Amino acid sequence: MGIKGKLEVEVDINCHGDIFHEIFSTRPHHVSDMSPSNIHACDVHDGEFGKPGSIINWNYTLDGKKCVAKELVEVIDEENKLVRFKIIEGDLLNEFKTFTLTVQVIPMGDITGVKWTAEFDTIDDKGHYPTKLIDFCIAVSRDIEAHHLKDDK
Template structure:
């Protein structure tokens, strides 16, 4: 029996969180134009961008290694400004993890918005690393997207 867990980070941003919700919910392929140094491709394989049930393939560099992963868009909640993806294929992450999902949630704190990223995972066993490298990647990407939109 493996370990289930959750990593969570909340990042305050200098502009509206609506930008992140729109970008990752409806137009994730635009991320490649904003952070081409770490995300090299984003294509829809089934369905269409912005629709739950769609399958998206990402090409990216994680820890210096080129990776490809497919995910299914499980949920897009406009009211809650929440998007949930489940990793279904590819990536070195699935070698160590039985399942993994990533959630982006825009949180309004008074006059400041924050991006809450959550990684839920289940390991095959009790040994090995946790997806901290992926969380570091997400933090860096968030800061790069923010810097792009603050300009």
């Protein structure tokens, strides 16, 4: 059967939201420079960075384990500062039938909200919620923030 679910978290950051959105929409391959303990590589498998329909490969470490993901860039919405990726191959699909990850930047005055949404369908009823992945997204957000705050000094 499985469990369909959705987890959301919003992280407040102190760097400009446009920069954060640009990183995930057009320059995801730069994330490995900003969060090297989490993201090890990102490259284009098909298409090009910044284009919906492109397929991106990620190498990352989740909960101490080296993992891979091949993601279809489903949506890049400049107006709403949103990017949605659908996992089409990789380690997450060992536990989930479907998995989609959305990152959206929400301007809030002096700070910026980064909203991560994981939508998933577990393989069976014993499946777990992807809380470790949400923790991972928070850590990556903090690393990107720290990288940009360091550059601003």
